[in-house]
Amino acid sequence: MAPITSHQNSASPKGQSPLHIPVLLEEVLEYLAPQDGDSYLDLTAGYGGHASAVLEGTNSPEKAVLVDRDTNAVRELTARFGASVRIMHEDFAGATDKLVQEGKQFDLILADLGVSSPHLNEAARGFSLAQDGPLDMRMDQDQELTAERVVNDYSEEQLIQILTEYGEEPKARAIARAIIAARPIRTTTELASVVKGQWRGHSKVHPATRTFQAIRIAVNNELEMIDKSLPLWINLLSPGGRLCIISFQSLEDRLVKNHLAEASGNRYDAELRLLTKRPVTAGTHELAFNPRARSAKLRAAVKIKN
Numbered sequence: 317m318a319p320i321t322s323h324q325n326s327a328s329p330k331g332q333s334p335l336h337i338p339v340l341l342e343e344v345l346e347y348l349a350p351q352d353g354d355s356y357l358d359l360t361a362g363y364g365g366h367a368s369a370v371l372e373g374t375n376s377p378e379k380a381v382l383v384d385r386d387t388n389a390v391r392e393l394t395a396r397f398g399a400s401v402r403i404m405h406e407d408f409a410g411a412t413d414k415l416v417q418e419g420k421q422f423d424l425i426l427a428d429l430g431v432s433s434p435h436l437n438e439a440a441r442g443f444s445l446a447q448d449g450p451l452d453m454r455m456d457q458d459q460e461l462t463a464e465r466v467v468n469d470y471s472e473e474q475l476i477q478i479l480t481e482y483g484e485e486p487k488a489r490a491i492a493r494a495i496i497a498a499r500p501i502r503t504t505t506e507l508a509s510v511v512k513g514q515w516r517g518h519s520k521v522h523p524a525t526r527t528f529q530a531i532r533i534a535v536n537n538e539l540e541m542i543d544k545s546l547p548l549w550i551n552l553l554s555p556g557g558r559l560c561i562i563s564f565q566s567l568e569d570r571l572v573k574n575h576l577a578e579a580s581g582n583r584y585d586a587e588l589r590l591l592t593k594r595p596v597t598a599g600t601h602e603l604a605f606n607p608r609a610r611s612a613k614l615r616a617a618v619k620i621k622n
């Protein structure tokens with residue numbers, strides 16, 4: 317296993333983008349354990365923080381594939397890694413299908429799910445309820461479906477379903493009705509205040525947090541893509557290869573947990589052995605300089621050699 321260098325001493329250590337601090341970096345390196353010559357697939361390469369640290373260990377960028385659906389992230393990846401790695405600008409469901417068809421296998425696979433810090437920090441992307449911006453929420457800026465279309469065009473039943481399934485929102489019906497009554501809703505702060513109007517009293521988190529999560533998941537088709545692709549990631553692992561998945565909310569983590577449990581069950585044909593009995597979370601040191609890591613959960617597994 318390559319030595320683990322300390323990447324956690326500042327917000328932007330050598331080789332890291334100042335735009336996004338990779339979460340659980342030391343843990344990812346511990347579980348992927350990159351070795352000289354390993355091939356690497358990063359399904360959500362983002363700003364290349366994990367990728368750059370893993371590639372330091374593999375020393376084989378020509379065997380690496382970095383995937384992201386976001387144009388800005390791909391621009392940053394191209395600037396950082398250039399032609400030394402293969403970069404795929406598409407969602408990981410499409411990229412996974414292509415790589416399976418090509419018959420590829422990888423020693424190390426990472427999926428660091430969800431949004432990047434620039435998604436949340438740039439008001440114009442429309443992900444943050446704390447900043448006024450357009451109702452966008454698309455990770456892939458070329459995609460047609462936006463949050464504005466979901467909020468303004470979907471039926472009451474569709475909104476209730478999204479708020480219930482993707483937000484686990486107890487007031488789904490009341491919020492759906494309030495959204496429909498307030499149409500047209502054009503900005504994040506307008507939506508946040510419509511939802512807040514359905515709540516009385518105090519709550520620790522903003523009352524629109526679950527609504528924003530639900531709409532974001534719907535716009536980006538997040539859970540379906542994980543559900544469809546995760547079994548194929550196991551096919552893409554070489555025998556003895558390692559898979560690490562980081563999720564940021566409970567619906568995602570449940571899907572990951574269930575898929576990994578199914579593939580590693582106590583049977584003669586189990587494909588995986590779990591490396592993490594429980595999800596690994598960030599320690600106080602990491603949380604002190606990267607509060608975004610507080611909801612991160614890492615699960616890892618190794619492909620059983622036949």
Ligand SMILES: C[S@@+](CC[C@H](N)C(=O)[O-])C[C@H]1O[C@@H](n2cnc3c(N)ncnc32)[C@H](O)[C@@H]1O
Nearest residue numbers: 338360362363364365366384385386407408428
């Ligand atoms: C948490 S960030 C990853 C950060 C990265 N590990 C780093 O160190 O910079 C998640 C990234 O995954 C991308 N993403 C999310 N869902 C995706 C999907 N279904 N297909 C491709 N990329 C996706 C987002 O655009 C975002 O850049």
